[in-house]
Amino acid sequence: MAGIKLENLIKSYGDTRILHGIDADIADGEMIVVVGPSGCGKSTLLRMVAGLEAVTAGRILIGERVVNDLEPSQRDIAMVFQNYALYPHMTVRQNMAYGLKIRGMSRAEIARRVDEAADILELRPYLDRKPRQLSGGQRQRVAMGRAIVRHPQVFLFDEPLSNLDAKLRVQMRLEIRKLQRRLGVTSIYVTHDQVEAMTLGDRLMVLNKGVVEQFGSPIELYERPASVFVAGFIGSPAMNFLPVRVEGDAAILPNGARLPAPARAAGEATLGARPEHLTPDEAGPVAVEVEVLEQLGAATLVHGRLEGTQHEMTVQLDGVRAPEAGRIMRFAPGQLHLFDAASGKRLAD
Amino acid sequence: MLKRVHFPASPLPYLLVAPQVLITLVFFIWPASQALWQSFLIEDAFGLSTEFVWFENFEALFHDSQYLASFWRTLVFSGAVAFLSMSFALALAAFADHVGRGAGTYRTLLIWPYAVAPVLAGALWLFMFNPTLGILPYLLEMVGYEWNHHLNGTQAMLLVILAAAWKQVAYNFLFYLAAMQSIPRSVIEAAAIDGAGPVRRFFSIVFPLISPTTFFLLVINAVYAFFDTFGIIHAVTQGGPANATTTLVYKVFNDGFVGLDLGGSAAQSVILMALVIALTAVQFRFVEKRVEY
Ligand SMILES: Nc1ncnc2c1ncn2[C@@H]1O[C@H](COP(=O)(O)OP(=O)(O)OP(=O)(O)O)[C@@H](O)[C@H]1O
Numbered sequence: 001m002a003g004i005k006l007e008n009l010i011k012s013y014g015d016t017r018i019l020h021g022i023d024a025d026i027a028d029g030e031m032i033v034v035v036g037p038s039g040c041g042k043s044t045l046l047r048m049v050a051g052l053e054a055v056t057a058g059r060i061l062i063g064e065r066v067v068n069d070l071e072p073s074q075r076d077i078a079m080v081f082q083n084y085a086l087y088p089h090m091t092v093r094q095n096m097a098y099g100l101k102i103r104g105m106s107r108a109e110i111a112r113r114v115d116e117a118a119d120i121l122e123l124r125p126y127l128d129r130k131p132r133q134l135s136g137g138q139r140q141r142v143a144m145g146r147a148i149v150r151h152p153q154v155f156l157f158d159e160p161l162s163n164l165d166a167k168l169r170v171q172m173r174l175e176i177r178k179l180q181r182r183l184g185v186t187s188i189y190v191t192h193d194q195v196e197a198m199t200l201g202d203r204l205m206v207l208n209k210g211v212v213e214q215f216g217s218p219i220e221l222y223e224r225p226a227s228v229f230v231a232g233f234i235g236s237p238a239m240n241f242l243p244v245r246v247e248g249d250a251a252i253l254p255n256g257a258r259l260p261a262p263a264r265a266a267g268e269a270t271l272g273a274r275p276e277h278l279t280p281d282e283a284g285p286v287a288v289e290v291e292v293l294e295q296l297g298a299a300t301l302v303h304g305r306l307e308g309t310q311h312e313m314t315v316q317l318d319g320v321r322a323p324e325a326g327r328i329m330r331f332a333p334g335q336l337h338l339f340d341a342a343s344g345k346r347l348a349d
Numbered sequence: 350m351l352k353r354v355h356f357p358a359s360p361l362p363y364l365l366v367a368p369q370v371l372i373t374l375v376f377f378i379w380p381a382s383q384a385l386w387q388s389f390l391i392e393d394a395f396g397l398s399t400e401f402v403w404f405e406n407f408e409a410l411f412h413d414s415q416y417l418a419s420f421w422r423t424l425v426f427s428g429a430v431a432f433l434s435m436s437f438a439l440a441l442a443a444f445a446d447h448v449g450r451g452a453g454t455y456r457t458l459l460i461w462p463y464a465v466a467p468v469l470a471g472a473l474w475l476f477m478f479n480p481t482l483g484i485l486p487y488l489l490e491m492v493g494y495e496w497n498h499h500l501n502g503t504q505a506m507l508l509v510i511l512a513a514a515w516k517q518v519a520y521n522f523l524f525y526l527a528a529m530q531s532i533p534r535s536v537i538e539a540a541a542i543d544g545a546g547p548v549r550r551f552f553s554i555v556f557p558l559i560s561p562t563t564f565f566l567l568v569i570n571a572v573y574a575f576f577d578t579f580g581i582i583h584a585v586t587q588g589g590p591a592n593a594t595t596t597l598v599y600k601v602f603n604d605g606f607v608g609l610d611l612g613g614s615a616a617q618s619v620i621l622m623a624l625v626i627a628l629t630a631v632q633f634r635f636v637e638k639r640v641e642y
């Protein structure tokens with residue numbers, strides 16, 4: 001078993017820099033999730049760890065070894081691809097056995113490991129089928145099986161669930177989590193789905209344009225987002241942002257309403273309030289002109305604008321509510337966040 | 350009920366297909382039926398009388414040891430041409446699939462031989478291997494090997510095989526490269542992570558996955574070697590020495606235009622025609638059906 005260490009990892013294609021110095025220290029057996037919008041460099045980072053992309057600068061360590069110049073096969077990793085990348089002309093059994101056979105393992109040991117993996121993943125009935133005779137979820141499991149039979153030191157996942165339907169995705173998400181816990185293999189999991197990220201990761205690395213915005217536990221990211229970007233990315237529905245002027249310990253909203261400032265600052269700043277942290281209160285300072293209601297059953301989403309301004313706001317209320325559109329609703333703020341107006345960085349509490 | 354769309358009757362579609370139909374009639378159907386008719390006739394030595402003899406021409410062919418020999422020769426020739434050009438093209442495609450920079454130039458250069466007319470291809474190889482002037486016999490002589498395809502039948506055969514295969518490499522290369530590039534990158538990467546080196550990846554993953562292309566090219570190359578190599582053989586060896594390079598298609602020409610045995614030549618071309626039709630049928634039958642993994 002081994003941890004992973006990334007030291008000032010840089011990737012450029014020609015003159016274009018894709019990753020700008022990534023640092024991370026991943027403990028043995030930990031599962032970290034790299035999350036960020038499309039094109040931010042998540043796959044590139046993962047593929048560098050796998051050895052499928054050359055490292056421009058910096059170091060990658062797996063265990064105590066620097067693996068920068070090692071072939072993928074020498075890094076003792078296994079990877080699950082978004083499109084599963086199963087060998088179409090081989091049966092499920094052959095797919096799983098391929099890597100073991102290359103490593104010259106005995107027939108008996110191969111059979112034992114494949115059967116073990118097939119039991120864990122409930123693939124027994126499908127061992128003699130070709131990939132095209134399997135459903136998406138089953139193929140996904142075969143891809144997992146191919147990874148686990150190798151007993152590698154590191155699992156790498158590149159959006160392995162994004163080709164599945166919503167229900168299967170939730171189910172497989174749980175299975176991956178259980179499996180990773182059970183095997184205790186250090187894992188890096190790439191996704192652009194923040195719910196997947198929150199539920200799977202021991203820690204999350206939020207990546208934006210090749211820069212780490214924040215690296216921490218899901219709760220840390222939720223409660224103390226380091227930047228406007230992280231605050232807006234983590235949590236659903238997304239956080240509300242309003243430009244404010246801070247005077248002493250008051251934050252003044254664009255429509256003149258005054259809220260207690262959550263951090264010390266002076267002048268222009270960005271105030272963040274999560275939709276679920278605004279509570280209906282007749283005397284509350286935040287007035288919202290309601291435009292649209294979304295009934296989700298367990299909750300109701302109120303979409304509207306800050307009274308007297310064009311700033312859009314979303315509020316999440318428990319249960320079924322029916323405030324008619326056009327009405328003004330007032331809210332009291334719970335937890336608030338304050339960010340620097342220019343850099344978007346969190347201001348110290 | 351779905352409503353059928355009715356187009357008003359118009360002569361336009363007929364006009365549009367007319368040129369194609371005309372070409373097929375004039376250049377295929379008509380000569381083919383001529384040949385079929387001819388193959389049932391025997392003409393006397395002076396061309397004064399013809400006699401309808403049913404299948405006598407065919408019977409004569411299958412008792413003619415020369416014809417049977419040329420049948421085997423053609424099989425060897427086709428097999429060698431197909432194998433050589435396909436394996437060479439496969440190797441080139443495997444490398445082209447790897448190179449990043451300059452790939453475009455590399456590909457264009459490799460496609461050129463296909464644009465060369467068969468006769469010219471033959472002439473090219475003829476010059477290179479000319480026993481008195483050619484560069485290769487000169488080099489071979491330095492290592493003590495005597496090259497003279499005018500005298501040595503095996504060498505003559507080797508030469509036409511090389512020339513014919515060379516011309517077909519470009520075509521095979523294009524198909525192989527396209528087939529390789531349609532294999533998802535991640536499958537190859539998965540194999541690399543599984544520990545397979547480039548050679549092993551090629552034989553255990555790439556080659557099995559492009560097997561439909563291999564089959565398709567096998568038929569195409571066989572047809573090519575059977576029928577399209579007339580120009581090369583004519584330019585390089587004229588079927589000689591001592592018929593060592595007289596393939597079926599060359600024999601048709603030789604017996605008909607040189608030997609003036611019109612009936613026998615026609616019978617041979619009918620047999621060739623039957624072979625093409627059979628090969629094409631095989632092709633359609635199996636390539637249409639996606640090959641199973
Ligand atoms: N071979 C390449 N040459 C040049 N640029 C590349 C290459 N591969 C990727 N990029 C660029 O690198 C950036 C990061 O790509 P990457 O695939 O890592 O994104 P990602 O975060 O995985 O996105 P997604 O969520 O869409 O998969 C993109 O802007 C992409 O255009």
Ligand SMILES: [Mg+2]
Pocket residue numbers: 042043044
């Ligand atoms: Mg990606």
